Amino acid sequence: MAIEQVVMPKGGESISEGTLNRWFKPDGAFVKADEPLFEMGTDKASQEVVAPVAGVVKHLVKEGETLPVGAAVAQIDTDAKAPAAGAAPAPAKPQAAAAAPAPKDGAIPSPAAARVLAEAGVSAADVKGTGPNGRILKEDAVAATTAKAPDANGRPPAEAKPAPAAPSAPPRAPGERVTREPMSKIRKTIANRLLDSQNTTATLTTFNEADMTAIQDLRAKYNDKFEKKFGVKLGFMSVFAKAAVEALKSFPLVNARIDGDQIVHQHFYDIGVAVSTEKGLMVPVIRDVDKLGFADIEKSIAAVAKKARDGKITYADLEGGTFTITNGGIFGSMMSTPILNPPQVAILGMHSIQKRAVVVNDQVVVRPMMYLALSYDHRLIDGREAVQFLVRIKDCVENPERILFEV
CATH class of the missing domain: 3.30.559.10 (Chloramphenicol acetyltransferase-like domain)
Incomplete structure (x- = not known):
């Protein structure tokens, strides 16, 4: 078995790490050479990374993970052959529970939204996007993950009582006067x-x-x-x-x-x-x-x-x-x-x-x-x-x- 390593590329002179925003090819799928494999994001921009060779891809990292430049993100088995025309594709290996499932057509998250969903383990298919052409924006992802989070007493969202805050107020626990969130990289x-x-x-x-x-x-x-x-x-x-x-x-x-x-x-x-x-x-x-x-x-x-x-x-x-x-x-x-x-x-x-x-x-x-x-x-x-x-x-x-x- 001949294995080709795929690494996190260097995006610029000042770039030392990148985030794997989303996979274009599921784990176990066949990928052609120069076909888009995954999307890399940094504090400056996002870019598509193509497969260097053809073969069957094996994911080494999950969507939303941040890695240093040069770290391995996937392996490609170059001995594997492309599926015959008309043949049913081999089923993809199940993803780890913490990874965000692949979105349906028309429900593509932005890089920032993809990271939020991946960290929360929420499927993009369950989120309604408000951006152009139904694109899922960061605020859509935050709203969806907040809605699915348990309340302060550990109850699932179905049992949680709605907070008394006005609809336009940011999500917060009852009685809180100040909330905090980490600054994004950008x-x-x-x-x-x-x-x-x-x-x-x-x-x-x-x-x-x-x-x-x-x-x-x-x-x-x-x-x-x-x-x-x-x-x-x-x-x-x-x-x-x-x-x-x-x-x-x-x-x-x-x-x-x-x-x-x-x-x-x-x-x-x-x-x-x-x-x-x-x-x-x-x-x-x-x-x-x-x-x-x-x-x-x-x-x-x-x-x-x-x-x-x-x-x-x-x-x-x-x-x-x-x-x-x-x-x-x-x-x-x-x-x-x-x-x-x-x-x-x-x-x-x-x-x-x-x-x-x-x-x-x-x-x-x-x-x-x-x-x-x-x-x-x-x-x-x-x-x-x-x-x-x-x-x-x-x-x-x-x-x-x-x-x-x-x-």
Whole structure:
């Protein structure tokens, strides 16, 4: 019998461990080479791991277990042959009682939900998902496992009396005023990085505002034709991404980074776009934005945002980036001070559009206005450059033709 070991892969330079979120192949099943075998999750992202060879797979770990990089997760018997066409597949070996049973179609848990269910021994098939296409979210899993847990007196849930808390209140025992839960890996990582950013950079923020009339007129005039031709809507983000590139070309230090006592000049424009997901804020990167048209940028943003929200973002999607744009306006934010994403030295914050009275040609008029914020590392960027950089973005946004003709 020839046995091939399958190990937990290394997901990135700073990754030392991974969680086996779920198996794609049951124990005892035949797997083809390069066929998805399991999903690995870390504090950054999730990725599918394929079988290195063909054969019958034997699970060595359960769903939800966290292992160091290089630890064995499965064995594949390469001497075993694939079942003949039309033959009934061999029954899978029973899983250990603590492992979460495989979900039914349409009841696929997110990586975070899968870990909660696996730890509680609850089947995803018994959980109703509230996410897109019935996907089971973390809050669905928490609610399901809480409902199945015995009460404080050890009684099963069928015998337990309902707590008097209001339906919207988080699950807690009667009389408790404070409850605790451990921070997730992604939340701890986000917290540590934000703190590191504040402690290791000299961050300042400068503000300006942009009249969004020209962009709104542009969208109203061309969006239907644009969507019909390219299959994607003309959004604000592509305009801001192209405006950022023009500003970065004019002020190259904003596109640089600090490495020890050296300034690293980066002659490419990989723009990070902040995306809010169930697991937390992620910043997938759109590569070489200077070489992309508006449609390509919109398609790229939509693709990576969907991957992030579906839990399918890869490490390659998140690595690098020379500048970041975050849009708090989609949540109603009117003004904020974005935090830097090191080693980047600047980040642009977009906000909600609100009609305000402004003076144009000595006349008071009502215009759709957006506050813009640029946070920057004062160790590398002086205030004058930061202000001029933001003014350049404002000019490009208010005059989109400047982006089209690069003037």
